[in-house]
Amino acid sequence: xxxxxxxxxxxxxxxxKAKSFSSEEITKAFVANIDAANPTLNAxxxxxxxxxxxxxxxxxxxxxxxxxxxxxGAPLGIKDLFCTDGVQTTAGSNMLxxxxxxxxxxxxxxxxxxxxxxxxxxxxxxxAMGSSNETSAFGPVVNPWKSTTSNADLTPGGSSGGSxxxxxxDLCLAATASDTGGSIRQPAAFTGTVGIKPTYxxxxxxxxxxxxxxxxxxxxxxxxxxxxxxxxxxxxxFDVKDSxxxxxxxxxxxxxxxxxxxxxxxxVPKEYVVDGMPAEIQQLWDRGVQWLKDGGAEIVEISLxxxxxxxxxxxxxxxxEASSNLARYDGMRFGHRAEGTTSLTDLYETSRAEGxxxxxxxxxxxxxxVLSAGFYxxxxxxxxxxxxxxxxxxxxxxxxxxxxxxxxxPSAAFALGDKQIDPLQMYLNDIFTVTANLAGLPGISVPAxxxxxxxxxxxxxxxxxxDEATVFQVASALEDAAGFVAKPEKWW
Amino acid sequence: MAIDAATVRRVAHLARIxxxxxxxxxxxxxxxxIIAWIExxxxxxxxxxxxxxxxxxxxxxxxxxxxxxxxxxDAVLSNAPRSADGFFVVPKVVE
Numbered sequence: 001x002x003x004x005x006x007x008x009x010x011x012x013x014x015x016x017k018a019k020s021f022s023s024e025e026i027t028k029a030f031v032a033n034i035d036a037a038n039p040t041l042n043a044x045x046x047x048x049x050x051x052x053x054x055x056x057x058x059x060x061x062x063x064x065x066x067x068x069x070x071x072x073g074a075p076l077g078i079k080d081l082f083c084t085d086g087v088q089t090t091a092g093s094n095m096l097x098x099x100x101x102x103x104x105x106x107x108x109x110x111x112x113x114x115x116x117x118x119x120x121x122x123x124x125x126x127x128a129m130g131s132s133n134e135t136s137a138f139g140p141v142v143n144p145w146k147s148t149t150s151n152a153d154l155t156p157g158g159s160s161g162g163s164x165x166x167x168x169x170d171l172c173l174a175a176t177a178s179d180t181g182g183s184i185r186q187p188a189a190f191t192g193t194v195g196i197k198p199t200y201x202x203x204x205x206x207x208x209x210x211x212x213x214x215x216x217x218x219x220x221x222x223x224x225x226x227x228x229x230x231x232x233x234x235x236x237x238f239d240v241k242d243s244x245x246x247x248x249x250x251x252x253x254x255x256x257x258x259x260x261x262x263x264x265x266x267x268v269p270k271e272y273v274v275d276g277m278p279a280e281i282q283q284l285w286d287r288g289v290q291w292l293k294d295g296g297a298e299i300v301e302i303s304l305x306x307x308x309x310x311x312x313x314x315x316x317x318x319x320x321e322a323s324s325n326l327a328r329y330d331g332m333r334f335g336h337r338a339e340g341t342t343s344l345t346d347l348y349e350t351s352r353a354e355g356x357x358x359x360x361x362x363x364x365x366x367x368x369x370v371l372s373a374g375f376y377x378x379x380x381x382x383x384x385x386x387x388x389x390x391x392x393x394x395x396x397x398x399x400x401x402x403x404x405x406x407x408x409x410p411s412a413a414f415a416l417g418d419k420q421i422d423p424l425q426m427y428l429n430d431i432f433t434v435t436a437n438l439a440g441l442p443g444i445s446v447p448a449x450x451x452x453x454x455x456x457x458x459x460x461x462x463x464x465x466x467d468e469a470t471v472f473q474v475a476s477a478l479e480d481a482a483g484f485v486a487k488p489e490k491w492w
Numbered sequence: 493m494a495i496d497a498a499t500v501r502r503v504a505h506l507a508r509i510x511x512x513x514x515x516x517x518x519x520x521x522x523x524x525x526i527i528a529w530i531e532x533x534x535x536x537x538x539x540x541x542x543x544x545x546x547x548x549x550x551x552x553x554x555x556x557x558x559x560x561x562x563x564x565x566d567a568v569l570s571n572a573p574r575s576a577d578g579f580f581v582v583p584k585v586v587e
Contacts, residue, residue, distance in 0.1 A: 372502075382533055
């Protein structure tokens with residue numbers, strides 16, 4: 001067997017089951033890759049090598065007996081906002097540096113139940129607040145991809161930048177991630193990987209460090225659409241520990257792949273043509289439309305009139321929820337506590353000033369502002385009403401279309417440092433992805449082409465609530481048609 | 493509505509984040525930029541639109557009122573900045 005780390009999750013699972021190689025072998029191959037790459041790419045904040053090898057050997061013992069779960073022996077990376085029992089979980093923040101959860105998130109519990117192996121915890125923007133991984137207390141992740149026109153280090157996107165970089169750089173077979181405004185799909189688009197955010201409520205939020213609870217949703221970042229279907233199935237479950245968990249069956253989404261799109265109606269929303277969008281993004285989108293048309297789908301021009309209000313609504317709702325969620329970091333029961341303070345209030349304020357980074361402080365301040373007396377109705381309640389308008393836009397088109405096709409991002413990966421000056425420029429990264437969070441809909445990003453610098457670009461498919469099956473069906477057809485096989489050239 | 497340094501001081505206190513005096517003015521400018529961008533929401537007609545607080549159209553579930561977990565003092569205290577004798581140790585709160 002040549003390089004095991006280049007396998008897809010599906011191929012690795014098949015190889016493990018056929019005993020072509022052992023879980024210990026493939027785990028060691030990934031550990032070697034991580035050891036070599038991490039000083040440069042900074043994708044992992046914690047490596048759990050001993051635990052990984054122990055889990056791999058246990059998997060090998062089960063596989064030897066012809067037993068094992070759906071992910072048996074597969075080495076995965078875990079975004080550092082999933083609580084992992086006995087393994088530091090920080091959500092990329094100094095506030096939680098040294099925090100070792102005494103319990104396991106439901107999503108990761110499901111993965112271990114199915115036999116997966118944990119390689120370590122993946123870097124991310126602090127509390128998932130960022131689109132470039134630059135807000136992490138552990139420093140930015142570097143994208144394995146480089147432009148042919150510049151040698152600059154590029155962002156892998158965010159907030160799941162570590163997950164995306166690790167999958168693209170062969171530092172794990174696949175990774176968990178989470179998406180509040182685009183944090184799975186934007187990094188997937190920037191790294192030539194596949195990322196899906198399922199319907200809100202499919203994956204349990206129990207044990208996920210909270211950012212904005214009505215928007216946060218877990219999902220995978222993987223090398224292929226099939227891998228995403230496999231890993232998402234393991235991640236999702238009904239969970240009584242999450243009051244918004246949906247008590248629904250988790251289907252086998254691999255059944256939706258390779259079925260073509262004949263007879264499907266695909267919506268193309270005219271409002272997703274935005275000012276200043278590079279021509280190559282429009283061309284990519286046009287190509288996607290053509291591929292689906294060639295596959296026998298009916299293309300329907302649709303209107304989602306409130307699209308332009310999604311980002312401003314999001315930047316009220318998410319900070320408001322964050323300011324409430326992150327009130328728990330008071331320096332008392334866990335998290336950072338400042339020394340040498342003079343009063344209780346001083347202790348709260350100093351602990352939080354020391355523990356939270358600049359972007360988190362900015363959003364908590366916005367959140368406190370829009371929730372404060374005199375502004376609550378004008379900002380927060382209005383944003384919630386606009387949110388319903390956005391959800392109603394989608395409701396109004398589902399009798400005309402089965403899924404919606406858009407670009408994933410308004411650009412390819414940009415250089416680290418490029419957008420740090422102006423927070424608004426950074427926020428615009430999520431312009432195509434945030435609507436699915438506000439409306440709770442499933443959305444996937446599939447690599448579909450490259451820009452003039454050879455950097456990957458993604459197309460997004462949005463579906464009806466709980467209709468990941470159609471999303472996977474369309475994504476699979478796009479993946480086939482695009483034939484995207486480019487890989488970053490190893491420079492690290 | 494323009495945000496000034498005094499507003500930032502008040503809001504930072506509401507958020508319990510110590511903010512040095514010299515940061516108040518730059519923060520006010522940043523927040524003004526963001527809030528000005530957010531103001532475009534005023535263009536949307538939201539007459540008779542109910543606020544949307546959740547994507548999940550199901551009633552909150554009830555469960556039997558029984559103990560399902562507990563007696564994990566050590567685990568609960570394991571990440572405390574300070575603890576003693578099974579309790580969190582916090583600064584003096586009542587003078």
